[in-house]
Amino acid sequence: MRLSDQPRTSPLVWATPLVGIILFLLAMGAFFYTLHSEDQNQTQLRVIRDVELARQTIRTRLLASQERLNQIARGFEQNSTDVEGFRFSAQALLNEFQEISSILIIDEERRVTNLALPSLRSSEVLHPLYQTIEDAESYWAFNTARETRLPVFSRPFLDPSGKVFIEVHSPIFSKGDFIGTVAATIPLGSLLNDAVPESFVQLYLVSIVDGGGNPVASNVSRSIDNAKLSHEVPLDPPGHGLKLRAVLYKTNTELFSNMLAWAVFGLSLVIVWSFILLFRHAKLRSQAEKRLLAETKFRRAMEDSVVTGMRAIDMQGRITYVNPAFCRMTGYKETELVGMAPPFPYWPDRSYEEQQTNLDLILSGNAPQKGIEVQVRRRDGSVFDARMYVSPLVDSEGQQSGWMTSMTDITEPRRIRDELAAAHRRFVRILEELDAAVCVQGPDAGADEYIFVNRLHREWFGTATPPRMSKNRRNRINLYEPFEWLNPVSQRWYEVRRRSISWVDGATVVMQVATDISSRKEAEEMSRQQQEKLQFTSRLITLGELASSLAHEINQPLAAISNYNMGSVTRLRAGKVSPEDLLPVLEKVNVQAQRAGDVIRRIREFVKQQEPKRGPCPIGKIIEDAISFSRLEAKHQSARIEMNLPNALMSVVADPVLIEQVLMNLIKNGLEAMSHLQPEQKLIEIQVGQSAQFALIEVRDHGVGVPEDIRQRLFESFFTTKSDGMGMGLNICRTIIEYHQGQLWVEPAQGQGSVFKFTLPLAEDSVLAHVNPPVME
Known part of the structure; x- marks a missing residue:
């Protein structure tokens, strides 16, 4: 039977119940409308009462904040330097009125000089410390407070983040002159959250609106269009046309206490719920289809975008899927590869057996987890190295349907790895051929635990190694002072340098470089011996130049002794002398003999070759001995030598003989x-x-005197202005003084002549220079 042949149902069958339902719904609608109107009136009265209460609460808090701000201003007027007092009062105000985000002291130039922020909560800083306020509303409030001499609330303004603020400026005067304001920054959102009771917020959407009715602050981010159950009142302070508006979220009317209403409402809900379920089912099905389609597209896009080639084969090895990356790597299209059985066209001709062996290994499930390295031939005939990883392909029923392989081109990584290996070999080769012993140790490694050693380190320190730095010193610095070390086995000297470096794994290690300096030490010892010989030779030359004067000095007491002896002999032969007469003569002979002996002793000490010995000695005695040697030459040239020694007890740390040599050379x-x-x-x-x-x-x-050009080179070796000079005297003198930790230089004297000056360390304050050896473990 066709659909047109079936009996038709009278329209009254469904129209009558529909009309009854419509009439019932109209009656119930009128009933509910009456109850709802009455409930709306009661609710509106409650909204007005609650809004007035909220306004009074906000107004009270603002006035209290203003009064406390005035107190801070008055305190600042009495003592403008009491910064701690300001911070204490400001912190107390911030703790009591948490809607305040900051309190500032602004001077007459509109510059923020003090700033107080909440200690236990974060807040916005609109005016950074020591900067001038530039906001127009802040500037208006600041000027108004200065002109009216009264506290002023600013108009609301936005900060860069979009929040709305107001400020309270209380003027500060000093002896009647305006010196700035105390300002409190109040976010309107925080004012609503802190000033409006929680019970009120749960029932109403509370907001502050401007004169045009536009919200400037609200306790929630969304808006509610419920004008019949809302009320707004002027909010003063802060004034400026701001109003407090409250919109009721929901009402608990007596309508729902009526059981009949509940029953009717329940029946209505059943019908509505049936349609909702049907609609929801259709909607969920549509959403599921969309999600499935989106998920399929996402997976397809993800597979298409990866650079790793993906290939799926069934249990017989036939290709069932390839992604675009696999196609790009091989040069074949997806339509050419899908459905193809081995051998595959991307197998190189010379490795068919190897490729088939790898495929059999994959199909048997014995592919290694680290992957298989294979060669792949592109369509253009070029070959590249690749690594393939294999995982089983499982269908929706949990049955394995094939194998999924991922292929990665490793040609470039392999090239980089080979280059790194070659670079490592070159680096190790360089270290092995260095003429220094190199080793690397961990910071806490033992004496024989090394990360790396080169050939010379193994040869030089096979039986004895340089001492290590102490752990405390290694932790303080990364670069250590070099030190010299004598190998007790080979008896060779080494200069050892250490420093902390970052190893290849990021760990901090200690690198040591030791250089053989035995030849340098031998050269230094030879140089020291040559220097001592040169100093000794210089003393002999000086003594030779004074030989005639010294001979005259010795001849005088010898001649006196001879005369005294001849006179005594003559008188003894004549028998005209008694022991009492002879005794003074013998005493004079003894004095002249001691005089000659002192001259010979000084000469012997001056020319005696010995190791330099520095020690405390009186400087006056050294100068007097040097003058006694030079005085004869001075007499020969009719010259005078004068000494001025203010402190006769002054002692220096020096070798007397070497200093006498310097003084005699300068004289x-x-x-x-x-x-x-x-x-x-x-x-x-x-x-x-x-x-x-x-x-x-x-x-x-x-x-x-000494000309300037000659003065610069006066102490150089072999430089002299004398026709018969060697140019070593002053150079040796400087070497001797520097050996004593002093300095020798020349200056032009006042009038004419030259002044040679040198310094020596005082015995009571000097500290001989020495090299601190490394701290050994």
Whole structure:
């Protein structure tokens, strides 16, 4: 039977119940409308009452905040330097009124000089410390407070983040002059959250609106269109046309206490719920289809975008799927590869057996987890290296339907790995061929635990190794001071340098480089011996130049002794002498013998070759001995030598013989520089002073002086201005003084002549230089 032949149902069958339902719904609608209107009126009255209460609460808090701000201003007027007092009062205000985000002191130039922020909560800083306020509304409130001399609330304004703020400015005066304001920054959102009771917020959407009815702050981010159950009142303070608006979320009317209403409402819900379930089912099905389609597209896009080639084969090895990356890597299209059985066209001709073996390994499920390295031939004939990883392909019923392989091109990583290996071999080769012993150790490794050693380290330190730095010192610095170490086995000297470096794995290790310096140590020892010989030779030369004067000095007491002896012999032969007469003569002979002995002793000590010995010695005694050697030469040239020693007890740390050699050389040079002067003009002055922890000795002559160009080279080796000089005297003198930790230099004297100055460390304050050895474990 066709559909047109079936009996038709009268329209009244479904129209009558429909009309009854419509009439019932209209009656119930009128009933509910009446109850709803009455409930709306009661609710509106409650909204008005609650809004008035909320306004009073906000107004009270604002006025209290204003009064406390005035108190802070008055306190600041009494003592503007009491910053701690301001911060204490401001912090108390911030703790009591948590809607305040910051309290500022602004001077008359509108510059923020003090700032207080809540200590236990975060807040916005609109005006950073020591910057000038630029906001128009803040500027208006600041000027109004200055002009009216009263606290002023600013108009609402936005900060860069979009929040709405108001500020309260209380003026500060000092002796009647305006010096700034105390300002409190109040976010309107925080004001609503802190000033409006929680019970009120649960029932109403509370907001502050401007004169045009636009919300500037609200306790929630969404809006509710319920004008019949809302009310707004002016909010003063802060004024400026701001109003407090409250919109009721929901009402609990007595309508729902009526059981009949509940029953009717329940029946209506059943009908509505049936349609809702049907609609929801259709909607869920539509959404599921959309999600499935989106998931399929996403998976397809993800497979298409990866750079790893994906290939699926069934249990017989036939290709069932390839992604675009696999196609790009091989050069074949998807339609060409899907459905193809082995051998595959991307197998190289010379490796069919190897490729078939790998495929059999995959199909048997014995493919290694680390992957299989294979060669793949592109469509253009080029070959590249690849690594394939295999995992089972399981269908929706949990049955394995094939194998999924992922293929990665490893040509470039393999090239990089080979280059790194070659670079490593070159680096190790360089370290092995270095002429220094190199090793790397962990910071806490033992003496024989190494991360790396080169060939020379194994050869030099096979039986003995340099001492390690202490752990405390290694933790303090990354670069250590080099030190010299004598290998007790090979008896060779090494210079050892250590530093902390970052190893290849990021760990901090210690690298040591040791260099053989035995040849340098031998050269230094030879140089020291040559220097001592040169100093000894210089003393002999000086003594030779004074030989005639020293001979005269010795001949005088010898001649006196001879005369005294001849006179005594003559008187003894004549029998005219008694023991009492002879005793004074013998005493004079003894004095002259001691005089000659002192001259010989000084000569012997001066020329005696021995190791330099520095120790405390009186500087006056050294100068007197040097003058006694030089005085005869001075007399020969009709010159005078004068010494000025203010402190006769001054002692220095020095070798007396070496310092005498320096003084005699300087005195001799001074006498030669005055050879052209008249006898009364020839004068050598020796002055002793003190500079810090050093004794300062000055030797001045009155000769022609030293020109500037010669003065710069005066202490160089083999430089001399004398026709018969060697140019070593002053160089040796400087070497001797520097050995004593002093300095030797020359300056032009006032008037004419030159002044040679040198320093020596004082015995009571000097500290001999030494090299601190490394701290050994």
